[in-house]
Amino acid sequence: MTHPHSSGPGDPPMAGTGAPPARTSAAFLADLAVRALREEARLSPKPGLVDPRGSGAHDDMDVPLLLTSAEALRSTFRSVADAARLMAAGAGLREELGRLGREGDRTMLRTTRGVNTHRGALWALGLLVAAAPDASNEREAARGAARLAALPDRHLPAGAASHGERVRRRYGVRGARGEAEAAFPHVVEVALPRLRRARAAGFAEGIARLDALLGIMSLLDDTCVLHRGGVEGLRVVRLGAARVLAEGGPGTDSGHACLLELDERLRARRLSPGGSGDLLAAALFLDSVPWPEPGARTVREAVACGR
Incomplete structure (x- = not known):
């Protein structure tokens, strides 16, 4: 028997929306990034994470705060997309993305009164938004984001290591x-x-989205979990997620029961797989981009070839 529950009310489904008039416009890509964050926030039941049922393993955030934070980042994503369109992919663009990301982080913290709601997601989605205009599919976008991520940022403040960086x-x-x-x-x-x-x-x-989340949780060395629970906490998350999948996933009765048991364990231990949630949002973003048909060239590519 399958379990029919879904993510609940929210933005319209992102998949299969068809190509808009300006596939790579900054406003459009920013909209997709914000929608991905909103859809991740509304998805339920997410073990240990904030969702419409409550605050999960957190005591300082809820879904309304996540939705407000996501909307506050819209201008950052739009600026990122604009920069990627106007600048060559290189060290200069990487440093501009870093500057915009730090501004976005400050905007987020002002909006949430100091709560780190989306720092990891801002990093991942910012890179993917920057890489999307020159990509013909999600793999190309991920590779473009990787090339940007590997470049140095000379303006990164000294001693600015996050919890995740220290855990890493x-x-x-x-x-x-x-x-x-x-x-x-x-x-x-x-x-x-x-x-x-x-x-x-x-x-x-x-x-389907819960299944994707659990797949990430079962394999990821989630620094959010390591920060709170160390190696043992990570073992609880990864084995628990793998058990849900082994029982048929969140869409079966047995898998759904295991999912709720895992949620109780994570909330009791104050373990939040936030890194997995960030990567799910990244997946929802890439899944929502209307990539060009195979063999099609964008206007930007055509201009570049004609130089």
């Missing part, structure tokens, strides 16, 4: 920066295939 150094894990530099393997190789297989199998969109 302590445990020797990839972290958000390494995930981007590796072309987002947990997004492209895990989340998107699971999302599409679940849809093809006839599951509701919310179930």
Whole structure:
């Protein structure tokens, strides 16, 4: 027997919307990025994460705060897309993206009164928004984002290591920066295939998205989890997510029961797989971009070829 629950009310489904008149316009890409954050926030039930049922393992945020934070980042994503359109992909663009990202981070913190709601998602989505205009599919976008992520940012403030960066150094894990530099393997190789297989199998969109989230959780060295619970906390998250999938996933009765059990364990231990949530938002963004048909060239590519 399958479980028919979905992500609940919210923005219209992003998949299959068809190509708009300006596929790579800054406003359009910013809209997709904000919608991805909003859809991730509304998805339920997410183990340990904020969703419409409550605050999960957190005590300082809820869905309305996440939605407000997502909207506050719209101008940042638009500026990122504008910069990527106007500047060559190189060190100068990387430094401009870094500057815009830091401005966006300050905007987020002002909006949320100091709560870090979307720092990891801003990094991932910012890179993908910048890479999307020159890409013909999600793999190309991820590779373009990887090339940008690998470039140095000379203006990065000294001593500005985040919790995630400190955890990355302590445990020797990839972290958000390494995930981007590796072309987002947990997004492209895990989340998107699971999302599409679940849809093809006839599951509701919310179930497909939960399946993608659990796929990430079962494999990712989530620095948000390591920060709160160390190696043992990460083991609880990864094994728990793998068990849900082994029981048939969130769309079956047994898998749904395991999912709720995992949620209780994570909330009790104050473990929040926030890194996995950020990568799900990245997957939803890439899934929503109306990529050109194979063989089609964008106007920008045609101009470049004619130089």
